[in-house]
Amino acid sequence: MANNSITTIFAQTQDTRLATPGMNRATIFFLITIVAGLSCGVASFFFGHEAIYNNTREVPWGMLISTYAFWAITSTGLCIYAAISHLFGGTRMAIVSNRMVWMSIVCILAAFATIGVEIASPHRMIIYNILSPNPTSNIWWMGTLYGLAVGCMIVEFFGIITGLARIAVILGTAGAVAEVLANSCLGGVFATLPGRPYWYGGQLPIYFLTAAFLSGAAATVLFNHLAYKIRGEEMSEAVKLGVKSAGKAMTLVLVLYSVATFWRLIMYYVGGAELGRIAAGALITGPLSVNFWVLEVCVGLIIPLLLIILSRLENVGMMALAGLLILVGQFVARYDLIAAGLLVPASLGWDNVPTYLDYVPSIFEFGVIIGSISVVAFGFLMGERVFGKVFDQKEHH
Amino acid sequence: MNKNFVSAVGVTMLAGTFLLVSHATATEEYDVKAFGPKSPIVWQKPVKVVFEHRVHTDDIGLECGACHGELFAMQRGVAPRTGKLSMASLAEGQFCGACHDGETAFASDTNCIACHVVPEDPIVWTKPVKAVVFYHQVHTEEYGLDCDSCHNDAFAMKKGAAENSSNFTMKALYDGQYCGKCHDGETAFASNTLCNTCHIGVKGYNRMTGADPHADEQSGH
Amino acid sequence: MNIKDLEKEENEGIDTLPSEERRKFLKMGLAVTGVFLGGSVLSLTAVKSARAVDSVIPAEGQYPYSKHYGMIMRQNNCVDCEKCLDACRETNHVPVGHGAWRTTIQERLTTVDDVEQREFRPILCNHCNRPPCVRVCPTKATYKDPETGIVVMDYKKCIGCKTCMAACPYNARYFNHDKYAIDKCNFCIDTRLAQGKKDTACVAVCPAKVRIFGDIKDKSTEIYQLLHEPDNKIWVLRPETGALPNVFYMNA
Numbered sequence: 001m002a003n004n005s006i007t008t009i010f011a012q013t014q015d016t017r018l019a020t021p022g023m024n025r026a027t028i029f030f031l032i033t034i035v036a037g038l039s040c041g042v043a044s045f046f047f048g049h050e051a052i053y054n055n056t057r058e059v060p061w062g063m064l065i066s067t068y069a070f071w072a073i074t075s076t077g078l079c080i081y082a083a084i085s086h087l088f089g090g091t092r093m094a095i096v097s098n099r100m101v102w103m104s105i106v107c108i109l110a111a112f113a114t115i116g117v118e119i120a121s122p123h124r125m126i127i128y129n130i131l132s133p134n135p136t137s138n139i140w141w142m143g144t145l146y147g148l149a150v151g152c153m154i155v156e157f158f159g160i161i162t163g164l165a166r167i168a169v170i171l172g173t174a175g176a177v178a179e180v181l182a183n184s185c186l187g188g189v190f191a192t193l194p195g196r197p198y199w200y201g202g203q204l205p206i207y208f209l210t211a212a213f214l215s216g217a218a219a220t221v222l223f224n225h226l227a228y229k230i231r232g233e234e235m236s237e238a239v240k241l242g243v244k245s246a247g248k249a250m251t252l253v254l255v256l257y258s259v260a261t262f263w264r265l266i267m268y269y270v271g272g273a274e275l276g277r278i279a280a281g282a283l284i285t286g287p288l289s290v291n292f293w294v295l296e297v298c299v300g301l302i303i304p305l306l307l308i309i310l311s312r313l314e315n316v317g318m319m320a321l322a323g324l325l326i327l328v329g330q331f332v333a334r335y336d337l338i339a340a341g342l343l344v345p346a347s348l349g350w351d352n353v354p355t356y357l358d359y360v361p362s363i364f365e366f367g368v369i370i371g372s373i374s375v376v377a378f379g380f381l382m383g384e385r386v387f388g389k390v391f392d393q394k395e396h397h
Numbered sequence: 398m399n400k401n402f403v404s405a406v407g408v409t410m411l412a413g414t415f416l417l418v419s420h421a422t423a424t425e426e427y428d429v430k431a432f433g434p435k436s437p438i439v440w441q442k443p444v445k446v447v448f449e450h451r452v453h454t455d456d457i458g459l460e461c462g463a464c465h466g467e468l469f470a471m472q473r474g475v476a477p478r479t480g481k482l483s484m485a486s487l488a489e490g491q492f493c494g495a496c497h498d499g500e501t502a503f504a505s506d507t508n509c510i511a512c513h514v515v516p517e518d519p520i521v522w523t524k525p526v527k528a529v530v531f532y533h534q535v536h537t538e539e540y541g542l543d544c545d546s547c548h549n550d551a552f553a554m555k556k557g558a559a560e561n562s563s564n565f566t567m568k569a570l571y572d573g574q575y576c577g578k579c580h581d582g583e584t585a586f587a588s589n590t591l592c593n594t595c596h597i598g599v600k601g602y603n604r605m606t607g608a609d610p611h612a613d614e615q616s617g618h
Numbered sequence: 619m620n621i622k623d624l625e626k627e628e629n630e631g632i633d634t635l636p637s638e639e640r641r642k643f644l645k646m647g648l649a650v651t652g653v654f655l656g657g658s659v660l661s662l663t664a665v666k667s668a669r670a671v672d673s674v675i676p677a678e679g680q681y682p683y684s685k686h687y688g689m690i691m692r693q694n695n696c697v698d699c700e701k702c703l704d705a706c707r708e709t710n711h712v713p714v715g716h717g718a719w720r721t722t723i724q725e726r727l728t729t730v731d732d733v734e735q736r737e738f739r740p741i742l743c744n745h746c747n748r749p750p751c752v753r754v755c756p757t758k759a760t761y762k763d764p765e766t767g768i769v770v771m772d773y774k775k776c777i778g779c780k781t782c783m784a785a786c787p788y789n790a791r792y793f794n795h796d797k798y799a800i801d802k803c804n805f806c807i808d809t810r811l812a813q814g815k816k817d818t819a820c821v822a823v824c825p826a827k828v829r830i831f832g833d834i835k836d837k838s839t840e841i842y843q844l845l846h847e848p849d850n851k852i853w854v855l856r857p858e859t860g861a862l863p864n865v866f867y868m869n870a
Binding site for chain 2: 694725
């Protein structure tokens with residue numbers, strides 16, 4: 001079976017039920033938005049990153065970095081759940097784990113696409129990440145580990161579609177470990193900067209991991225629901241049970257994440273560095289307060305929790321909506337986290353600087369975001385079309 | 398058509414007359430008691446000087462011929478245009494100096510602010526460093542200094558004289574020149590203290606002149 | 619001798635011991651416990667972070683670099699004439715626009731008893747002993763010069779991830795759109811020090827001697843004397859970040 005040619009593999013994995021004009025139109029639509037969106041990013045190499053992105057000396061990072069973090073974190077979450085299912089085959093989520101591996105790959109590629117047009121000289125990165133590595137740099141570890149993870153997952157996925165379960169489990173585990181470590185280093189990028197009190201501290205990497213578990217579960221519920229929606233079919237009982245398990249995980253982590261968010265913000269108001277308190281103030285009452293209260297808290301935490309309660313963990317459609325809202329909330333939460341840390345000027349009290357610096361993403365930055373979302377949508381549809389049969393398992397192991 | 402032409406000419410003439418009249422009233426309103434213009438004559442060159450015609454005619458009782466003819470032409474603006482109007486020529490008995498010699502009237506080198514006005518706008522020096530501010534009014538009104546407290550000993554009257562001199566430096570101040578004449582730590586605060594009382598810097602200069610400090614420094618986009 | 623007698627004894631403390639004594643004691647202890655390797659690693663880190671606990675000035679005899687360049691600002695002498703800004707821009711070819719500068723002057727206006735007061739503060743890269751920017755750089759494109767301790771850039775290695783900009787507590791880094799790399803003050807290491815000049819462009823041009831530059835290890839330098847004059851109150855910017863900056867501030 002392993003010696004089958006690629007065409008025979010695809011013949012076995014593709015889902016011909018999705019060879020419909022509607023699917024084709026949607027796929028082409030997202031392909032076009034990928035090209036259009038990422039062109040906005042590629043334009044930076046012609047016109048200069050400093051010219052088309054609204055980042056400044058004082059606010060060097062913006063929505064591109066936060067979106068990168070969002071996709072990377074979601075990828076980690078998906079990968080972890082898939083690996084847990086593969087490793088401990090007994091869990092109910094195992095039945096949907098192949099789809100999660102695929103979506104984890106898709107999400108990390110969306111993340112790479114975003115950061116690829118954000119950093120000024122990616123060609124130097126490819127050379128000097130290898131020739132001149134800095135072991136104390138969280139960014140180096142993060143990049144290297146995410147690269148490793150995506151390599152592992154692609155081989156793992158190859159193992160899945162060719163039925164090499166052993167390779168899939170080993171590399172799936174390796175990939176998940178790399179993803180967790182990479183996620184931890186992503187948190188570390190921010191957590192180890194004493195000059196940015198809003199980020200500094202040991203809580204942040206755990207917070208990022210919690211966010212990964214939350215986004216991963218939300219994405220699992222959402223994408224499985226959508227997979228059956230586009231086929232116009234009902235989930236089998238086994239798949240339904242798997243998705244419900246993901247829903248339970250999502251609920252549990254939603255509570256944990258809310259607790260972490262609460263204490264994280266309270267902490268700044270009991271003392272400590274002034275810049276941290278001012279940054280937290282950006283979320284509570286400042287320029288990010290609408291983002292925080294409306295999108296992060298209401299849309300991203302409270303409404304999903306109500307929806308889950310209303311669904312009684314039975315109504316998959318309602319849970320999928322909750323998952324979508326959680327992802328929206330998480331997207332905004334990443335943006336707020338990055339922005340709040342940078343909007344506070346280090347020269348506060350001098351030069352008549354405003355309490356909060358001004359940063360609004362440029363049209364090009366929004367373009368890249370749309371491109372990265374399209375990468376995920378396109379990847380999802382292509383996955384269902386080409387590998388649908390592998391995702392749509394009746395039994396597992 | 399005929400009607401239109403008449404009204405058009407009428408309006409034009411009316412407007413013309415009005416313009417002529419208003420122009421005359423604005424500049425040359427005659428005052429009988431002053432035997433001359435109602436508002437004071439203000440020379441802008443070589444420096445701003447205010448001359449009250451009425452003080453010299455109605456108050457003191459001079460005849461027109463006392464000044465007009467030899468000293469000053471009747472026509473406005475002739476004296477400044479000669480290029481000879483200066484404190485030096487006054488001291489030699491020309492122009493105002495004919496009477497303002499210390500006998501007939503107060504000497505031209507005294508009582509400066511009878512004719513001269515203390516500049517309202519602060520002086521901002523940009524050489525040798527940008528930028529130092531000086532307020533005339535603070536020194537005359539708050540500290541009661543006279544013109545001759547500083548002029549021409551510490552500072553020449555001429556605008557920009559100090560600035561264009563090569564030794565307008567802090568060292569000169571410490572040696573008792575320029576501001577250092579009083580700012581020696583006894584008469585007034587020492588010139589090597591309270592630097593930023595006078596030094597407003599490039600930022601202060603830009604604020605004062607309304608220049609955009611970030612015109613060529615735009616951060617970001 | 620019982621405990622009460624011991625309490626009466628004056629504690630000489632390790633702080634008051636000469637470093638030679640301390641080192642001897644440490645060596646003895648390490649030799650006894652047989653962790654000499656561990657000890658040398660420990661002492662290595664201790665040297666890099668050498669500061670007396672209650673002071674911002676490096677502790678005596680514990681400088682990690684053969685020349686340890688630093689700068690002290692006699693802050694209240696600064697009159698914001700900005701000659702240093704122009705000199706720096708010209709000497710180091712700092713481009714105009716997009717927030718590019720290596721040194722700048724900050725202004726603070728306050729009103730005390732109805733009198734407006736202005737303060738000026740020059741800032742530049744602090745060339746920290748524990749530089750956050752150097753630690754976070756993925757490709758070692760920015761590093762401490764092993765000779766002088768100056769934080770320098772290797773432009774060709776810079777990938778433009780801007781993590782160093784986010785990490786710097788002093789806003790000392792900028793994106794040089796000409797070089798397409800992050801750039802920063804390097805104490806004119808390439809433009810002046812390499813040619814044997816003893817100071818930086820900003821120091822040379824300052825009419826008020828605000829900036830004093832030199833080897834803070836060398837007892838004959840003016841900066842050393844200013845730093846160790848007991849009457850001088852010396853401070854650094856953002857000490858809480860633990861970056862151990864080498865740019866100091868005082869009022870003249």
